[in-house]
Structures are given as structure tokens and as C-alpha cells.
Amino acid sequence: MSDLVYKAKPYSHTFGDFEIRRWYAQSQDVLTNETWQTSGLEYPQRKIVVGAAIKNPFAGRFESDLSSVADNTADLGHEFGRRIVELLSNLDAESYGKSCIVGLNGEYEHGNAFLTTTFANPVRAALGDAKSWIPSTGKRGVPGTSIDIPLAHKEALYVRSHYDTITASFDDAPAPDEIVILFAVATQGRIQARLGGLSADDISGKDGLI
Numbered sequence: 001m002s003d004l005v006y007k008a009k010p011y012s013h014t015f016g017d018f019e020i021r022r023w024y025a026q027s028q029d030v031l032t033n034e035t036w037q038t039s040g041l042e043y044p045q046r047k048i049v050v051g052a053a054i055k056n057p058f059a060g061r062f063e064s065d066l067s068s069v070a071d072n073t074a075d076l077g078h079e080f081g082r083r084i085v086e087l088l089s090n091l092d093a094e095s096y097g098k099s100c101i102v103g104l105n106g107e108y109e110h111g112n113a114f115l116t117t118t119f120a121n122p123v124r125a126a127l128g129d130a131k132s133w134i135p136s137t138g139k140r141g142v143p144g145t146s147i148d149i150p151l152a153h154k155e156a157l158y159v160r161s162h163y164d165t166i167t168a169s170f171d172d173a174p175a176p177d178e179i180v181i182l183f184a185v186a187t188q189g190r191i192q193a194r195l196g197g198l199s200a201d202d203i204s205g206k207d208g209l210i
Helices: 072-089 106-115 115-124
Strands: 018-029 045-055 095-102 134-142 146-153 165-171 178-186
Touching: 018 072, 018 165, 045 072, 045 165, 072 115, 072 178, 095 106, 095 165, 106 134, 106 178, 134 146, 146 178, 165 178
Parallel strands: 095 134
Antiparallel strands: 018 045, 045 178, 095 146, 095 178, 146 165
């Protein structure tokens, strides 16, 4: 028998003011479009979703002031950014989006409290000081509920080729008193996008729109 003893790296389920039960990571490499067209494609489109099942501090009650969450998610954003960059494996993200699934003992607004700029700005910084508005969506649901996370170009919202979606679901979350917080990125726009509009190569990068 080996004398080596495995020792788990110390960890805690608490993260700042929040309790996290599970972290999730989803990655896919899209090789062609739906009709198997690869012309002009230099590399696959990688789509990544990072999520966390977080205990909802407002579950089961109405709270008029949600600032205890909305103003205290910067560290959570930094951790999301770190995990996303790790999954990108030296690739650059070109588009992004965020979402939430709120367990049935909570309000949709509880999930939105986690998705404010306090949370999002550290992710922006991790992805290269991205400028554009981050598209967002959310819903209430049960374990296994799927969510479509919208994507848009991280530097200029008007880049039509990068309007996209990735779908995620989690077999055991959210429990009634939980919220699943999600952030998604993609390394390029839709494969074979051909609807015109502002090109990613023509971005001015000044205002987050063009």
C-alpha cells in the first residue's frame, strides 16, 4: 500500500457573505454550423458557462432593501472571472452574458440583486476591461430548469454577428431556498453569421455600443 495520503485542499462553502453549495462549469466547442459549413472558420467557437448554487438570503420573505446582496458581490465577480479565464485556456472571450435561476421560495428580483454591476465589473476586468452592456435574463425554477443565456459582443453591443445564446441546466439546483447565478462567454460570434451590420473588425470601442 502506498504511503502517500491524499489530503484535500482546505475549502469552505462560505464565500464572503454568501453560502455556496456547488460550483458548475460547462464548456462546448462548436465546430460547424447546423448545415455543417466550416468555410472560413479558423478555430472552433468555444462557449463557457460558470455557475454557482447560492443560498438565497431572502428566501421565504419580502425584503424591500436588497443592497446587502447587490452591494457586496465584487468578490464573487472576481471568482467568476478567475474561473472563466481558467476555462478559456489562453483563448480570448469576445462575447458574454449573465443569468439567474431563482428557487421557488424566492423572487426573480433576488436573483437580479446578484447580477448588478458590482458583480459584473470584476468579470469585465478579467475579460480585458470589456465595455459593453451585458445582456441578462432569468427566471424562477426547480432543479433541472433550463435557462437560455443571451450573448453579445463584449466591446460593442451593436455587433450583430455576436448575438447568440447558450442553454444551461443543473440536475440538483436550484433548491427552493437557492439561486443559481450564471455567467457565459464565447470566443467568437455565430458560425457563418451573415446578416450584415457592424463587423467586429470595425469596432471603435469607445462607448460600448459601436
